[in-house]
Amino acid sequence: NYRYRFAIAGGGSGGIAIAAKLAKKYGKGKVVIIEPSSTHYYQPLFTLVGGGLADLPECTNATDSLIPPGCTLLKDEVKEFQPKQNCLVTGDGHQVHYEYLVMATGIALNYDKVEGLTEALEYSDNVCTNYSPEYVRNTYYYMKNMTKGNALFTFPTPPIKCAGAPQKIMYLADAHWRNEGVRDNINIQYYTALGVLFGVKKFADALNQICDERNLTRNYQRNLVKIDHVKKIATFEDLSSENRKREDSPYDFIHVTPPMGPQEAVKDSELADSNGYVDVDKHTLQHVRYPNVFGIGDCTNTPNGKTVAAVAAQLRALYKNLKASVAGTPLKPKYDGYAACPLVTGNSKLILAEFDYDNQPLETFPFDQSEERYSMYLMKKYFLPPLYWKSLLKGTWLGPKEVRKGFQAVKRQVEKVA
Ligand code: FAD
Ligand code: UQ1
Secondary structure, eight states: OEEEEEEEEOOSHHHHHHHHHHHHHHOTTSEEEEOOOSEEEOGGGHHHHHTTSSOGGGGEEEHHHHSOTTEEEEOSOEEEEEGGGTEEEETTSOEEEEEEEEEOOOOEEOGGGSBTHHHHHHHOSSEEOSSSTTTHHHHHHHHHHOOSEEEEEEEOSSOOBSTTHHHHHHHHHHHHHHHTTOGGGEEEEEEESSSSSOSSHHHHHHHHHHHHHTTOEEEOSEEEEEEETTTTEEEEEETTSTTOOEEEEEOSEEEOOOOEEOOHHHHTSTTBOTTSSBOBOTTTOBBSSOTTEEEOGGGBOOOSOBSHHHHHHHHHHHHHHHHHHHHTOOOOOOOOOOEEEEEEEETTEEEEEEEOTTSOBOOSSSSOTTSOBHHHHHIIIIIHHHHHHHTGGGTOOOOSHHHHHHHHHHHHHHHHHO
């Protein structure tokens, strides 16, 4: 049995970042991270790996090497949460008692919810997904082999992490096939369970225009339910029809975004809401029933875009509120729902969508971010990965709020002078 002041369930983006902050503040031996995986991935780069613009080692580090000084890693999964007893139980049967618990278990990828998908990813040479490190490299290989026919890109029923990723890879594939001179022989179809291309109108308008110009067909309210990789047929449910009519669509290449859901151990626990996600206040990130439990990242039920960018912004509010909770003072700092989605729209082009809980744009830079820019692509490829490894995971990057404020102040001054 173990006893720690702070237990962190999950050592992904959010778990490591908050552990770093807590260990710095409260000292050695107080924080335990419970994480089963020996490899940690910077998932935002998966899109570029799938597009042949980065390689997997750039997204990869050993979990051991990322554990902040003063923290302990328990290489195990949490099997059971017992919040009434301030305790959790691991897969190996250890009990971990805590004063405070931070939930950071992420979201589960449910490939098995689409009939035939697991087999198709394993055994076919044209069904791919950027969402998992074991498959992401295939995307580019299959893309390179594709010279004619139907190319499909899917988006499942939400919530999912990085809601832009299912279409980013379509833009990269389109660019690749144009470069190869085979684009005229390929029919590109985007199938989304949603009724819109993107949740924030300003950016959706820009993306729709790109799709129109590049002949990328959008099919709305279509949810992938089955893949027959022998016959090469994808089956979709029409969510707009009364009895969810099924439609078959033959493919020669398909990029699938798997359905996602809460982790098993969380879903069945007292920490979950009725949908299975960790039930926290969307502004303070404190659990609504257990005040010594907080949540960060993809595992919670806050209605923000599930991204690393959101994790960074949440870290600011979470850390301050945890400190207040320990000190017995009122919780104040509020998370505004900030999330960012760097929409790669070509080999060296990017629309940087940033927005809040109300799906209103919340842009950092003093220019129109809905325009495709090379500078923003360079930022995604060269600036954000080191920002992640060297700053977010060390607990020192709390999102671009201060940068945004700085630009706004300069803009006001310039306007005054002019
Ligand atoms: P994760 O980083 O996924 O970590 C969760 C951890 O919990 C994992 O290590 C897991 O092993 C562990 N865990 C799970 N169950 C248990 C358990 N029972 N006990 C203990 N540990 C457990 N974000 C952006 O900001 N920009 C992007 O451009 C972007 N692009 C993306 C593209 C792709 C293809 C993908 C897949 C993601 C992308 N994201 C992007 C999203 C981003 O990676 C996630 O939102 C972010 O990593 C969430 O952090 P997290 O800590 O909540 O979860
Ligand atoms: C960000 O902070 C972040 O987390 C480190 C991301 O995830 C990789 C992002 O994609 C973005 C866009 C941000 C926001 C950062 C800036 C400088 C606008």
